[in-house]
Amino acid sequence: MRTRFAPSPTGFLHLGGARTALFSWLYARKHQGEFILRIEDTDVERSSQEAVDAIIDGMNWLGLDYDEGPVFQMQRMARYQEVIQQLLSEAKIYKCYCSKERLEKLREMQMANKEKPRYDGRCRNLVEEAEGEPFVLRFKTPLQGSVIFDDLVKGPIEVNNAELDDLIIQRTDGTPTYNFTVVVDDLDMNITTVIRGDDHINNTPRQINILLALGVIPPQYAHVPMILGQDGKRLSKRHGAMSVTQYREDGYLPEAMLNYLVRLGWSHGDQEIFSKEEMISLFDLQDVNRAPAAFNTEKLQWLNQHYLKTESPDYIAGLLAKHLQMIKVDIANGPELILVVNALRERSKTLVEMAEKAACFYQDKVVYDVKAADKFLNEDILPVFEFLHVQLQNIIDWNEDSIGAVFKLSLETFNLKMPKLAQPLRVALVGSTQSPGISTTLHLLGKDKALHNISQALDYLKVL
RNA sequence: GUCCCCUUCGUCUAGGGGUUAGGACACCGGGUUUUCAUCUCGGCAACAGGGGUUCAAAUCCCCUAGGGGACGCCA
Numbered sequence A: 001m002r003t004r005f006a007p008s009p010t011g012f013l014h015l016g017g018a019r020t021a022l023f024s025w026l027y028a029r030k031h032q033g034e035f036i037l038r039i040e041d042t043d044v045e046r047s048s049q050e051a052v053d054a055i056i057d058g059m060n061w062l063g064l065d066y067d068e069g070p071v072f073q074m075q076r077m078a079r080y081q082e083v084i085q086q087l088l089s090e091a092k093i094y095k096c097y098c099s100k101e102r103l104e105k106l107r108e109m110q111m112a113n114k115e116k117p118r119y120d121g122r123c124r125n126l127v128e129e130a131e132g133e134p135f136v137l138r139f140k141t142p143l144q145g146s147v148i149f150d151d152l153v154k155g156p157i158e159v160n161n162a163e164l165d166d167l168i169i170q171r172t173d174g175t176p177t178y179n180f181t182v183v184v185d186d187l188d189m190n191i192t193t194v195i196r197g198d199d200h201i202n203n204t205p206r207q208i209n210i211l212l213a214l215g216v217i218p219p220q221y222a223h224v225p226m227i228l229g230q231d232g233k234r235l236s237k238r239h240g241a242m243s244v245t246q247y248r249e250d251g252y253l254p255e256a257m258l259n260y261l262v263r264l265g266w267s268h269g270d271q272e273i274f275s276k277e278e279m280i281s282l283f284d285l286q287d288v289n290r291a292p293a294a295f296n297t298e299k300l301q302w303l304n305q306h307y308l309k310t311e312s313p314d315y316i317a318g319l320l321a322k323h324l325q326m327i328k329v330d331i332a333n334g335p336e337l338i339l340v341v342n343a344l345r346e347r348s349k350t351l352v353e354m355a356e357k358a359a360c361f362y363q364d365k366v367v368y369d370v371k372a373a374d375k376f377l378n379e380d381i382l383p384v385f386e387f388l389h390v391q392l393q394n395i396i397d398w399n400e401d402s403i404g405a406v407f408k409l410s411l412e413t414f415n416l417k418m419p420k421l422a423q424p425l426r427v428a429l430v431g432s433t434q435s436p437g438i439s440t441t442l443h444l445l446g447k448d449k450a451l452h453n454i455s456q457a458l459d460y461l462k463v464l
Numbered sequence B: 001g002u003c004c005c006c007u008u009c010g011u012c013u014a015g016g017g018g019u020u021a022g023g024a025c026a027c028c029g030g031g032u033u034u035u036c037a038u039c040u041c042g043g044c045a046a047c048a049g050g051g052g053u054u055c056a057a058a059u060c061c062c063c064u065a066g067g068g069g070a071c072g073c074c075a
Helices: A015-030 A049-062 A073-089 A100-112 A178-188 A198-213 A245-249 A254-262 A276-282 A297-310 A313-326 A337-347 A351-361 A370-376 A379-393 A400-414 A418-430 A438-445 A447-462
Strands: A002-005 A034-039 A068-072 A093-096 A136-139 A146-151 A155-160 A168-170 A193-197 A220-224
Touching: A002 A015, A002 A193, A015 A034, A015 A049, A015 A193, A015 A220, A015 A254, A015 A276, A034 A049, A049 A245, A049 A254, A068 A073, A073 A093, A073 A136, A073 A178, A136 A198, A146 A198, A146 A220, A155 A198, A168 A178, A178 A198, A193 A198, A198 A220, A254 A276, A254 A297, A297 A337, A313 A337, A313 A351, A337 A351, A337 A438, A370 A418, A379 A400, A379 A418, A379 A447, A400 A418, A400 A438, A418 A438, A418 A447, A438 A447
Parallel strands: A002 A034, A034 A068, A193 A220
Antiparallel strands: A093 A136, A136 A168, A146 A155
16 A cells, blocks of 8 residues: 655645645555655746755644655656656647637637537547647647546546546646646555545546556546635635744643544544554554545644643653743743643643643743732731731741641731632732642742742732 | 536435434533533424425436536646
8 A cells, every 4th residue: 555645846835735744654554555656846947956855844833754755756757758658659638739819719719609628639539749849748639438446535527538538737937737747756665545635536537547448457536535724615825824833832732633634524423532552453445434524723732731641741841941931931930840830731832732730830030911910919918928928938838738738827927818818819929810730839939939039019008 | 618527404424215304523502520621301493495306305317506527748
C-alpha cells in the first residue's frame, strides 16, 4: 500500500491540506505501507522555496513523517518527455495549433449557447504539421463510452467521455501540465491509493483515460470532502485558510490539532479522543464522511485543554517555556515551570492563555485589575493583610500546608469567611480575582515575592 | 449555463428497513468548591421538502430545493 501527499508549493499548509495529508498518512501507516511527499511545482511562477519549507514545517509539527521524498516534479522533466514521446509515437496525443484567442472565442460561444465550454477537437485530425508554429500537446480523449471508478469514499462515479474534451498535457513552452504529471508520477511511484480533496473528482476521469492509454491499471481513488469555515462557507483567510503552524503559535498542541482534524469527516462510533496509535489502527476510508465539514474552534479548544490536562507536565512545561519567552517573561526568577503547569493546566485552553496566567509568578510588580482592586482592596482588609504579612514571614518551611495553616489562623483571628480574605489576597498577589487555590498561589510565588506583593498592597491600601 | 459531488441537533458525528434517533462541543440549569477552572448530574436541540417501494423508511428509489466543486497553456 502506497499513498502520497502532493501539494503545490504556492502557499503554506492549511487545514484542508493538513487533513488530506493526515488521512493519507494514516492509511499508509495502518497498512504498513509507504507515505510519499511529492511537491507539484510545475507552475514555476507561483511556486516558492518558502512554501516548500512551510509545508514541511507543518507536517513535521503534526508528526506526519514520510518514507520517500520530497520528490520535486521539476526534477522529473526528462521522464515526462519520455512518456510524451511514447504517446506521440502511438498517436495518442496530438499537436494543437489553436491560438488562445480562438479558444477564448470558442468558450464564449459555448457559454452563450448554454453549453459546457470545451475544446472542439479542431486539430485532432490534422494531416499536416505546421512547421515552426507554436503548439500545445493534447490528449485524445475517447469519443465514446464512459469512465467508471469506485471511489473509496464517495462510491461509484461514472462520467461520460462526451463530457470531457482533449486536455492539454504540454504547454507551448514545452512544460507538462498537472493532469499529466500526476498520472506519470502516481504510476512511477507505484501509488496504490490516491487520497485527495474532492475538488479533484472532475479530474479523475481524465487521469484514468491517460492511464488507460498508457496501458496500466489505475490506482484506487478516495476523494475526501472539503473543510468549511466556521460560517459553513468556503475556507477564507479569516477563519482557517491560515497555516496549520499558526495554531502552534496560538498555543495549540499538535496532539489536539491531529485529534481535531481526524474527527473532521471521520469517526469511530462515539469515540472522541484518539491517540496516534488508535488513529492508525482504527482509521479506515470507509468511515470517512461524504459531506463537507465546518471547522469549529470551540471543539478544538476543548480538545486542546484535554491534552493540556493529560499530557506529561514535563512536555507541557517545555512548550510553555517557549510561549513565556514569546511574551518576554523571564523564568529565571520564579517557580519551577512544572509546578506552574500543574496549577494552570485545568484552567487554560491554550498555551498562550497559560503563559498569560503564568506571567504573574515571574514578575516583580503586581498590576491590579482596576475593577478587582476597587472591589476588594479597601481599608477593611488592611489589618488582615498586616497580620498575614507577619505570620507568613514567620514561616520557615514554605509549603502549602504551612501556608494553609497561617491562612486558617488569619480567618479565625478576624472571624472571616474564606472568600472574604481569599479574593482580596488574590488581587494583592496576582492582580486579578482569578488564580489557582490561594495556598498554591502563595507557594508558587515563593516567600519573598508573596511578602513583597502583600507589602505592595499595604502601601496601596494606606494611600487610599 | 453544463457536468460532478453533497444534505441527521447551532457545530462535529452515530445510526444503512422496526431506535423514546445515540454521543461530543457549544449553550442553559443543579451539585462539588476558596475565585476562575476542573469534575459531576440534568436540560435544550436534528433526519431539507415532496412523491413512491414496503406491514414498516432517517435508512431503498425518483423528483425538487439548497449548498459545494469543476468547466485554465493553475494545481
